[in-house]
Every structure is written in C-alpha cells, then in structure tokens.
Amino acid sequence: MKTWLTLLLLVFLPAAGLAADSSFSDPEDRHFPADYHKVDSDPEKGAAIRKHADDAQSGTQENFGLQPVHDNELFAVFLGDRLEYQTGEGEDLLLWDVQAWVGADYNKLWFKSEGTWLIDQEKFEEAQTELFYSRNIASFWDAQVGIRHDFKPDPDRTFAAFGVQGLAPLWFEVEATAYISEDGDVSAGFEAEFDLLLSQRLILQPRFESSIALQEVEEYGVGQGINDIELGVRLRYEFRREFALYIGVSWNRKLGETADLAEADGDDIDATSFVVGVKLWF
Amino acid sequence: MSGNQNISRREFIKATGAGLFLAGLHCALPLPAWALTANSGITRATRRRRYDLTIGYSPIRIDGREGISTGINGTVPGPLVHLQEGDDVVLNVTNRLMDTEHASIHWHGILVPFRMDGVPGVNFNGIQPGETYEYRYRVKQAGTYWYHSHSRFQEQTGAYGPLIIDPKDGEPFAYDRDYPVVLSDWSFEDPETIFRHINLMGHYYNYQRRTVWDFFDDVGDRGFANTVSERTAWGRMRMSPVDLADVTAYTYTYLMNGHSPDMNWTALFNPGETIRLRFINASATTNYDVRIPGLDMEVVMADGKAVRPVSVHEFRIGVAETYDVLVRPRKDQAFTLFAESLDRSGYTRGTLAPEAGMEAAVPALRPRPVRRLEDIGMGGMARGGMAGMSHGKMDDGNNPPQHDPRIPGPNGPTPFKPEKENTNVAMVIMNPRYRLDEPGLGLGGDGWRVLTYGDLVSTEPQTYVATVDREMTINITANMERYMFSFDGKKFSGHPGPYLFRHNERLRLFLVNHTMMEHPIHLHGMWMQLENGADKLPFKHTILTKPGGVLSALITPIEKGDWAFHCHLLYHMEAGMFQVVRVA
Numbered sequence: 001m002k003t004w005l006t007l008l009l010l011v012f013l014p015a016a017g018l019a020a021d022s023s024f025s026d027p028e029d030r031h032f033p034a035d036y037h038k039v040d041s042d043p044e045k046g047a048a049i050r051k052h053a054d055d056a057q058s059g060t061q062e063n064f065g066l067q068p069v070h071d072n073e074l075f076a077v078f079l080g081d082r083l084e085y086q087t088g089e090g091e092d093l094l095l096w097d098v099q100a101w102v103g104a105d106y107n108k109l110w111f112k113s114e115g116t117w118l119i120d121q122e123k124f125e126e127a128q129t130e131l132f133y134s135r136n137i138a139s140f141w142d143a144q145v146g147i148r149h150d151f152k153p154d155p156d157r158t159f160a161a162f163g164v165q166g167l168a169p170l171w172f173e174v175e176a177t178a179y180i181s182e183d184g185d186v187s188a189g190f191e192a193e194f195d196l197l198l199s200q201r202l203i204l205q206p207r208f209e210s211s212i213a214l215q216e217v218e219e220y221g222v223g224q225g226i227n228d229i230e231l232g233v234r235l236r237y238e239f240r241r242e243f244a245l246y247i248g249v250s251w252n253r254k255l256g257e258t259a260d261l262a263e264a265d266g267d268d269i270d271a272t273s274f275v276v277g278v279k280l281w282f
Numbered sequence: 283m284s285g286n287q288n289i290s291r292r293e294f295i296k297a298t299g300a301g302l303f304l305a306g307l308h309c310a311l312p313l314p315a316w317a318l319t320a321n322s323g324i325t326r327a328t329r330r331r332r333y334d335l336t337i338g339y340s341p342i343r344i345d346g347r348e349g350i351s352t353g354i355n356g357t358v359p360g361p362l363v364h365l366q367e368g369d370d371v372v373l374n375v376t377n378r379l380m381d382t383e384h385a386s387i388h389w390h391g392i393l394v395p396f397r398m399d400g401v402p403g404v405n406f407n408g409i410q411p412g413e414t415y416e417y418r419y420r421v422k423q424a425g426t427y428w429y430h431s432h433s434r435f436q437e438q439t440g441a442y443g444p445l446i447i448d449p450k451d452g453e454p455f456a457y458d459r460d461y462p463v464v465l466s467d468w469s470f471e472d473p474e475t476i477f478r479h480i481n482l483m484g485h486y487y488n489y490q491r492r493t494v495w496d497f498f499d500d501v502g503d504r505g506f507a508n509t510v511s512e513r514t515a516w517g518r519m520r521m522s523p524v525d526l527a528d529v530t531a532y533t534y535t536y537l538m539n540g541h542s543p544d545m546n547w548t549a550l551f552n553p554g555e556t557i558r559l560r561f562i563n564a565s566a567t568t569n570y571d572v573r574i575p576g577l578d579m580e581v582v583m584a585d586g587k588a589v590r591p592v593s594v595h596e597f598r599i600g601v602a603e604t605y606d607v608l609v610r611p612r613k614d615q616a617f618t619l620f621a622e623s624l625d626r627s628g629y630t631r632g633t634l635a636p637e638a639g640m641e642a643a644v645p646a647l648r649p650r651p652v653r654r655l656e657d658i659g660m661g662g663m664a665r666g667g668m669a670g671m672s673h674g675k676m677d678d679g680n681n682p683p684q685h686d687p688r689i690p691g692p693n694g695p696t697p698f699k700p701e702k703e704n705t706n707v708a709m710v711i712m713n714p715r716y717r718l719d720e721p722g723l724g725l726g727g728d729g730w731r732v733l734t735y736g737d738l739v740s741t742e743p744q745t746y747v748a749t750v751d752r753e754m755t756i757n758i759t760a761n762m763e764r765y766m767f768s769f770d771g772k773k774f775s776g777h778p779g780p781y782l783f784r785h786n787e788r789l790r791l792f793l794v795n796h797t798m799m800e801h802p803i804h805l806h807g808m809w810m811q812l813e814n815g816a817d818k819l820p821f822k823h824t825i826l827t828k829p830g831g832v833l834s835a836l837i838t839p840i841e842k843g844d845w846a847f848h849c850h851l852l853y854h855m856e857a858g859m860f861q862v863v864r865v866a
Contacts, residue, residue, distance in 0.1 A: 008724075060678075066384070068403035068432070068846065071773040071858030077482055105766050106705070139708045139761050140520055167763060170517035197493040241479070241486050 033144060074101040077281060082234075084248065084277025090198065092119045095277075101134065108134040110144060110165075115152065124152040130161055130177075141166035148179055153220060158182050171195065186214040187222070201239075206245075207232040222267065223257020238280055244279045304358040312342055312353065316362040316444070317539040319548045320638035323459040323557075329364045329448060331371050332721045337385045337431060337441050338378030338410075342468070344535050345542050349470045351440035352379060352431070354387075358540050359464045359564060360443025367450040369860035370713040372851060377409040379436070384408025387417070388432040388806070388846075390444060390602060391586055391823035394419040396843025398807050401432045404846050404862055408433060424449035425586025426560040426604045428464070438566040440851055442466065446560065447586075452586045454741065457608055458555035465561065465599070465621050465630060467534040467568040468542075476855055480528045481765045487530040488652040490627060491522065512654040515655055519709060520763050521798050523653035526723070528853055529567045531628025536568065538621065538632040546641065547632035553614045557634070558582075559838075562607050563599045566852040568626040569826065570599050570802055571725060574617050574634065575645055579607040580845040581733055587809075587821040590739040595730035598624070598722045600802035600826030602850040605733075609634070616640035624724065624800065626650045651724030653798060658711055658830035688716045690834050695792035696755040706858075707771045707796065708761040714794045714832035718814045721798070722828060735812060735833075738820035746811070746838040747788050755792040756781070757828060758801050758849070760858070766859055767849065775857025780862035781847065783839040792834045801854065802826045804861065807845040810835035824850055839865040 082097035094117040101110040115127035132146030141164055148159040163177030175191040189211045195242030196204040209230040216224045253270035254262050262269050307405040316324055335354050342351040342358050354360030365371050377385035386408050388400035398419045402408030409415045420838050424447045431441035442663050444462040469476060500509040516523055541547035551557050559579075563570055573579075573596035581592045583606035591608070599605055599621075611617060616635035623629065626647050635642055685694055695714065700707040719736035760767045768776070783789060791810065793803055804824040813820035813834045827833060849859040 020585070041743055063403045064407035066403035066407055068401055068862075069774050069848075069856050069858065069860045070434075071767075071856065072776050073481070073856075073858070075478060124633040126548055136764070137703070139705050140763055162495045167520050169520065170514065171520060198495075199493060200491060240625060241483060280307075 006281065008181055027141075072104045074102065075103050076100070079281040082277055083279070084246075084275045086116075086273040086275050088271060088273030090271035090273060091121070093117060093125065095275075096228075103134070105138045108142070110134040110142075110146070125154040126150070132161065132163070134165070137164075138166070140168075142169060144177070148177075153271070181217075183217075185217050185222075187227075188212050198235075201237055203236050203238065205234045205236065205248075207234065207250075213258075218261065221258065221261045223259070223261055225256040227256070227257075227258040228252055228254045232275070234275065234277075242281050246275075246279060248275045248277075249273070250275050299472065311614060312340060312356070312357050313350075313540050314357045314359070314361045314443075317357070317359055317464070317541075317547070319539075319541060319546070320550055322550055324362065324364065324446070325460070326704055328362060329366055331369050332373070333361070333363050334372075334374045335360065335363075335374070335387060336376040336378050337387075337436065340440075342440065344468055344470075344537070345544055347470060349468075352385075352436045353440040354443055358440035358442075358468070358537075359466065360441070362462065363429060363443065363445040365421050365445070365447045367421050370418070370420050372820070374414050375409055375417065376414040377411050379430070380411045382411060382433065382436075384410055384433050385436060385441070386415075386432045387429050387441075388430050388579065388805070389417070389427065391427040391604070392419075392445070393422050393807065393809075393841065396807060396841060396845060397531040399843075399845065401806065401846045404844050412721055414737050421447055423447060423586065425583055425588075426462070426562060426606050428543055428564055428602075428604065428755060428759050429560045430564065434848070435477070435566070435852060435856070437564075438467075438469070438473040438476075440468070442564040444560070444562055444564075455558075455582050455608065456556065459549075459557045460560070461549045461557065462539070462562060463549075463558045463632070464537075464539050465563050465565060465568075465570050465572075465620065466537045466540075466665070467529070467565040468537050469529070469533045469535070471533050473566070473852075476529055476533065477856065478481055480815040480853060481857070484525065484528070484762055484765060485522070487528065487532045488522075488525065488625075489530070489532055490524055490526075490625065492524055492652075493683055512655065515660060521657075523798075524650060525762065525798060526625035526650070526653075527567065527623060527627065528851070529570075530625055531623065532630060533565050534568065534623075534625060536570075536621065536628050536630035538630045540617065541630075541632065543629060543631045543644070546595070547642070548638055549619075549632065549634050550638065551611055551634060551636060553612055553636060554610075556608055556610050558606060558608055560604065561599055562604045563601050565601050567601065567854075569601055569802070570595055570621040570630075571624065572599055572605075572619070572621045573645075573730075574609060574619055575643070576615075577609045577611055577617050577634075581605055581737070584738050584820055585822045585824060588741045589820055590741050592733060592737045593731070594733040594737070595723075596725065596728075597733035598725060598826065600800065600824060600850070602802050602804055602824040603822075603826065616642040618644055620645055622647060624722075634755060648724065648728075648850065653829065655722060657715075657723075657828070658709070658798070686716045688718075688789060689832060691753055691790055691792070693751070693753075695832050695834075696753075697800070698755070698757040698759075698770070698794065698796065704771045705764070706761055706766050706768045706773060706776070707759045708763065709796055709798070711794065711796045711830045711850055712828055714796075716833070717828040717831035718812070720828065722826075735820075735825075736814050736816075738812065738843050739816040740811075740818040740820045742818075746836070749788060750790045750836065751787045752761060752784070753790045753792065754781070755794060756847075756861075758793060758795045758797055760797040760799070760854075760859070762799070767854040767857040767859035769847075769859060769861050774860040775858065777861055780844060780864040783837070783865045785839055785842050785865055787839065789837045789839070790834050791837055793825065793827050794832045795829055798829045800826055800828060801859070802850040803848070804850045805837070805845065805847050807841050807843070807863075807865070808837055808839050810837055839863075842866060 082258040110132040112130040116125040130148040132144035230252035232250035236244040236246035238244040259269040340353040340356040353442035427445040619632040
C-alpha cells in the first residue's frame with residue numbers, strides 16, 4: 001500500500017507541478033488556469049459526453065443567395081480634426097489637418113492632408129497629402145502603407161510612407177509614420193492625442209506632435225535628429241458629436257540641428273500661438 | 283369622448299359598443315386595438331387561425347412628431363396575432379416596402395418547421411417587394427411570444443408585434459384581465475444612420491461617460507491609488523465601464539405599446555382583480571428594468587413557458603425576452619408601469635388605473651451604474667497593479683480560481699484560445715463566472731427584490747431526456763472599439779460553416795461572454811433549458827448573458843434544418859454576432 005502511494009506521488013506530483021506551472025508559462029494556456037478543469041462533477045454523466053457533432057452532413061452553407069446579416073459594411077467618413085486659425089508670436093496662419101477613409105472593418109483606403117496657409121504672405125507654408133492602404137492588424141491598430149506628397153514647401157517632394165495608427169492603452173490616439181523621400185532621406189512623424197472630459201460635451205484635448213530625421217536635408221531646413229516638438233491643448237465644445245468649436249494654445253519648438261538651421265536663416269526656433277477652430281466629421 | 287364623462291370609462295369600454303368604438307379609434311391612431319390606451323384587455327374573442335400581415339411604410343406619431351415606420355398593417359406595434367395551441371394556422375405576410383431587398387417575419391420563440399422560421403438567407407429567400415409568403419404551421423405550444431422582421435433594420439422601425447397562444451387545456455393560473463405590454467425603442471433617425479454612427483464612434487450616443495470630476499469623486503471615495511489603478515485597468519483594455527448601451531435616449535423614445543411616456547398607455551382594472559401583464563421586450567437594442575411601485579409582481583411565465591410563481595418587485599427583461607406577471611392591485615388608485623433602460627438614459631412608462639386619465643408618480647431614473655473590474659474577474663488587478671487580459675498574469679494567487687460547482691458538466695466550458703492576430707477579439711475572460719444568481723448591473727441595491735435567472739423553476743412537463751450526450755462551447759466575442767461583434771472570434775461572414783447540432787441529441791451549450799456588455803442570445807427553432815440549478819430547468823428562447831459570465835443550456839434539437847443563432851441586439855447581429863446552427 002505504501003509503495004503504491006509513493007509510486008502515485010512520484011508520478012503525480014511532478015506532473016501536477018508541471019501542469020500548474022505550464023499554465024502560467026505558456027501564453028496560450030493562460031486564458032484558463034489549469035485547475036479550472038478539475039473534474040469534480042458526476043463522472044458518469046461526463047463519461048459519454050462528446051465534444052463534436054458528426055460533421056458528415058456539413059456542406060457549404062445554403063443561403064438562398066442572400067446574406068442574413070451584412071457584417072462587412074463599407075463606410076466612408078471625412079474627419080476634419082483641426083481646422084483652425086493660429087495667431088501669436090509667429091505669423092498668423094490657417095491650419096488644416098484632415099483625414100478621410102473608405103473601407104470596411106479590416107481594409108481601408110485612407111487619405112490624410114495637413115498644411116498651413118500664411119495669411120499675411122498669402123501663400124502656403126506647408127501642404128502635405130498622404131494616401132494609404134490601411135489594414136487592421138491588431139484589435140486597436142491599423143498598419144498603413146502608402147505615399148506622401150508635399151506640394152509645399154517648394155520644390156515638391158514625394159515619399160514612401162509606412163505607419164501605424166490606432167488607440168494606445170489609456171485611450172491615446174496615436175499616429176506614427178516613417179517616410180523615405182525620393183532622394184532616400186529617412187524621417188518619421190509621431191502624433192498623440194488624448195480626450196479629457198470636463199463634461200459630456202466640453203472636452204480638453206492635449207496633443208503632442210514630433211518629427212525626427214536620419215539625415216540633414218538643408219534645402220528644407222531639416223536637421224539630423226529630433227526636428228521639433230509641438231505641444232497643444234484644445235478645449236472643444238461638442239454641439240453634437242459631429243461638430244465642435246474649440247479654442248486652445250499651441251507651442252512648438254525646433255530642436256538640435258533643425259533649430260540651428262532656422263537660426264541661421266533668422267527664423268524663430270519657438271513659437272506660441274492661440275488657436276481657434278472647428279472639429280467636425282461626417 | 284367628452285360626452286361620455288358621466289359614465290365611467292370602464293363601464294363604457296365594457297359596453298357592447300366598445301368594439302365599434304375601438305375600431306373607429308383604430309382608423310384615427312396608428313395603433314392596433316389591443317395597444318390602445320384604456321382598453322380593457324384581450325379576450326379569447328380575438329383568437330383566429332388565419333392572419334394577413336402587410337409590412338409597409340406608414341406614418342407614426344410620437345409626442346407630436348411624425349415619422350415613417352415600417353409598421354405591420356399600418357401600426358407600430360403590429361396587430362396581435364392570437365392563436366390557439368394545436369391549431370393549424372396560416373399567416374400570410376406581404377411586403378409592401380417596395381424599395382427593399384426583402385422583408386420577413388420571424389415568429390420569435392415558436393417551434394416551427396425550418397422553412398417557416400422566417401430568416402432570409404437561412405430559412406428562405408425573404409419576401410420580395412409586392413410578394414406574399416404563406417407561413418403555415420401547427421402550433422405546438424402556448425404562452426406569450428412576439429414576431430418581428432428579420433430583414434436588415436425593419437425591426438427598429440416598427441416591424442414587430444405580440445404573438446399570444448392560448449393553451450388548449452386552459453391557463454395554469456387564474457386572472458381577470460390580460461394585457462400585452464410591448465416595450466420597444468423608437469428613433470426618428472434612420473437606423474442605417476444609427477448603425478453608421480456607432481460603427482464610426484462607439485460612444486456616439488453615450489452622454490453618460492465618466493468625466494474628470496467623476497475621477498476626483500472616486501479619488502475622494504476610494505483613494506487615489508485605487509482610482510488610478512481602476513482607470514488604468516480600463517484604459518489598458520480600451521474599454522469603458524459605462525459603455526452600457528450602444529444606442530440611448532439621446533435618439534430613442536422608449537415606448538410601451540406604441541406610447542411614449544407622455545402618451546401614457548393605460549391599462550384598466552377594478553380593485554381586487556388579478557391582472558396578467560405580458561411583458562414583451564420588442565426593442566432593437568434596449569434592455570429594460572421593469573417595476574410597478576406599490577405592487578408586487580408574481581412572475582408566472584418566462585419566454586412563454588410557465589415557471590413556479592416568484593414574487594418580485596423588479597425584473598430585468600433582455601431584448602426579445604418575455605415575462606408574464608400577475609399583479610393584484612387592491613386599492614382604488616393608479617400604479618405606474620415603469621421600465622427603465624439598463625443604461626438609465628431613459629424610461630418608458632404606462633399606468634395601471636381604475637379609470638382612464640389617472641396617473642401615479644413616475645419614479646426618477648436611478649444613477650447610471652458603473653461596471654466593476656470584478657465582473658470580469660479582474661478585481662485583483664485594480665489593487666495589485668496591472669496585468670492585461672489575454673497576456674497577463676492572474677492576480678497574486680491569494681484567490682486561486684476553482685471550478686465553480688454551479689457550472690455544470692465535468693469540465694466546464696472549453697477554454698477559448700483565439701489566434702493572436704484575431705482582431706475580432708479585444709478581450710478573453712480567463713475565468714468566466716457563474717452569474718445566474720445575480721440580478722444584473724445596477725440592480726439589487728435598492729432594498730427590493732429583483733428577479734434573477736436563478737429564481738426560474740419550470741413547471742412545464744420536462745419532455746426531453748436528462749442525460750447529456752454532448753457539450754459545446756460558444757464564445758461571445760467582440761472588439762467594441764471597432765464595432766466588430768462575433769461568435770468564437772469570427773463574424774458571421776468569417777465562419778467556415780454552420781455550428782452542427784445533431785437531431786434529437788441532448789446538447790449542453792456553454793455560452794461564455796468575453797465582452798463588457800449584456801448580450802441577449804437567441805436560438806431559433808428549439809428550446810434552451812437554462813441550467814440554473816433548478817430541479818426542473820426553465821425553458822428559454824433568449825438568454826441575457828452577463829459580461830464575464832458563463833452559463834449553459836440543455837438543448838434538444840427537435841427539428842432538422844438550418845436555424846439562426848444570434849445576439850438579439852439588432853446592431854450587434856448586423857455587425858456579425860450571428861451564426862447558423864444546422865440540425866442534421
């Protein structure tokens with residue numbers, strides 16, 4: 001009897017230990033802890049229970065030529081995230097930052113455009129457009145591949161673009177895109193936004209934007225390293241979900257070589273602006 | 283009407299002229315006779331074997347605003363379909379929605395041959411504009427049911443009505459009056475627009491989100507660390523504990539028998555009478571909490587099947603469920619029938635009164651509840667730092683999860699292991715809980731008795747064998763941020779084929795809810811007997827599953843064919859939480 005018990009212990013203890021351990025080491029098994037499956041109900045009942053139906057009769061699903069539900073619906077949307085007037089230390093300008101996409105849950109065609117119009121000089125300072133194929137690669141993330149074309153500053157340039165866009169933990173809306181210009185210069189841009197609800201309609205949105213370059217491109221005033229950072233905070237009132245007016249402050253600063261280039265040109269390296277604008281989508 | 287003030291309205295309605303009077307009103311109001319305010323209830327006289335139902339565009343007037351509905355025979359709700367158990371019935375349904383792909387009527391909860399079940403793309407090819415489909419079946423059951431369109435969003439715009447079947451051997455309980463109470467949700471917005479809004483922005487209709495001030499309140503109540511870790515836990519999952527309903531009172535007017543709260547649908551009674559109220563939740567997306575302040579309700583039927591009477595003060599009725607309750611008002615006063623939406627954004631109400639025109643106090647809406655991390659087995663995480671759902675550690679081991687003996691079967695549900703790249707699944711509940719004995723979110727703390735699924739004990743004959751042949755687990759999954767809803771991580775269009783049930787087997791079906799919402803899961807063509815620990819298991823056609831919960835139902839597929847299986851929240855179904863069950 002003793003030997004039998006010892007044998008049992010020798011066999012079972014390591015096995016049990018392994019089983020308990022593996023449930024925490026193998027990520028696939030973590031959905032349920034191992035001891036959740038202890039058989040403790042009526043064994044007679046369980047003995048004959050099968051897990052799968054015979055699938056001999058399964059064939060293609062007959063659907064009479066109709067879909068009972070339409071779960072891959074195509075949507076199209078235009079998002080005017082920032083349409084604003086900026087005034088402050090720098091020149092007064094109009095800024096647009098818009099996106100539009102068309103697609104279903106997994107695949108989308110995504111258009112983005114961003115730029116500034118200098119009011120006094122009556123010219124575009126920057127005008128950038130991007131076109132992406134966007135694929136849902138994780139629950140909250142889209143991978144994006146496409147091209148970017150800068151109409152301004154002169155001369156215009158074209159880039160290959162790769163990025164991710166989505167919702168980071170803690171509800172940060174994030175866009176990160178890497179670019180390779182037609183001349184082979186590599187750069188990247190990063191944007192993050194966050195909504196802070198003061199009321200159901202009054203929302204404070206801090207915003208961070210930065211760009212970085214691997215090579216200096218003097219022609220465009222781009223230095224190597226981190227080019228600039230922009231911090232903004234916008235307070236919007238949502239008259240309805242699709243339409244909000246906002247006011248805010250935006251501060252940007254050029255850094256490193258980029259700042260040196262700007263100073264050499266006699267430009268300011270930082271600027272604070274007050275903004276007023278509209279955020280809408282339809 | 284003013285000329286009749288000298289005699290009581292009650293007596294007037296009882297008079298022989300009532301029928302003609304109601305018929306006259308019927309022409310003036312887009313409501314069927316059974317749903318008119320201050321009617322005296324339904325009787326056996328309305329029972330028929332043949333119905334002609336026409337789905338067409340018809341005007342609807344709610345609180346003075348006019349809209350276009352897809353009503354049946356011109357009304358919202360549609361006419362009462364009143365049948366008798368054992369009869370062979372004929373129901374001709376005509377589609378007069380000339381710009382639609384198809385229309386249909388599904389007889390919710392009725393056991394029919396599968397060609398009569400009415401789901402386009404599963405049972406037949408729908409009813410094309412201008413055409414009539416003849417539904418023909420023998421009625422094999424009795425009780426309170428309903429019918430509705432299964433085509434796109436026609437149900438949201440009014441294509442629904444009550445279906446009542448009288449038992450051939452007499453009712454199992456006595457009562458004096460009988461009223462169907464159809465709860466629904468109406469929006470003047472096009473449901474296509476609603477669907478687009480919630481697809482593009484999950485919180486579009488939610489104006490009860492947590493603000494900065496709620497954060498400070500919570501810090502005051504629970505301390506800074508607890509509040510931050512709770513917010514962080516939700517933020518990491520990118521889910522909101524106050525995402526309780528996709529569509530809210532922002533766009534909905536909640537209706538009782540087609541009446542808004544202001545229109546105050548009224549049911550008449552004489553003090554001392556026993557009144558049967560047949561609550562039917564015909565909403566597209568609204569789960570209701572129902573109570574009648576001042577009256578006990580005796581729940582006598584759930585989903586059309588008799589249960590051991592339970593006296594409660596409130597019950598939650600999921601979309602597509604039905605509950606029959608008996609009330610016995612003794613006093614000569616009015617009582618409010620109060621149905622609050624689960625998210626507390628609105629309510630509908632009616633009145634139970636001895637005279638037309640009476641009103642009782644309407645209770646205030648209770649505060650919007652907040653889901654707890656504990657509900658999804660993450661309670662330890664709010665304290666002990668962070669661990670993600672599908673990739674994290676369990677809490678520190680002082681609370682080792684165990685097989686809850688209340689979860690039936692030798693092993694409980696099969697663990698769910700979606701592929702890592704499956705973007706349909708935002709969350710996997712590692713240790714789903716048995717929650718049938720809980721009244722549900724926001725209920726149970728008011729000092730009155732609330733019905734739970736654990737209270738339901740069938741009093742119907744148990745006709746199916748008890749021995750379980752087979753077990754199967756279906757996981758309810760979603761990525762709510764992207765408005766993707768699915769079973770087992772696959773939207774309808776992503777499934778390789780139907781779920782297979784064997785004819786006449788005894789199947790234990792586990793439903794594990796891996797989402798943060800209540801989903802009313804409906805299986806067509808056969809009963810689900812909810813394994814709630816009762817010695818006689820209650821029969822259900824729709825089961826409201828709780829977030830993070832596991833439950834099981836015993837099923838005997840009695841009719842071969844293809845059957846729909848889906849979440850009855852209309853927009854979840856349309857977003858992919860739908861599948862076909864093949865009985866072969």
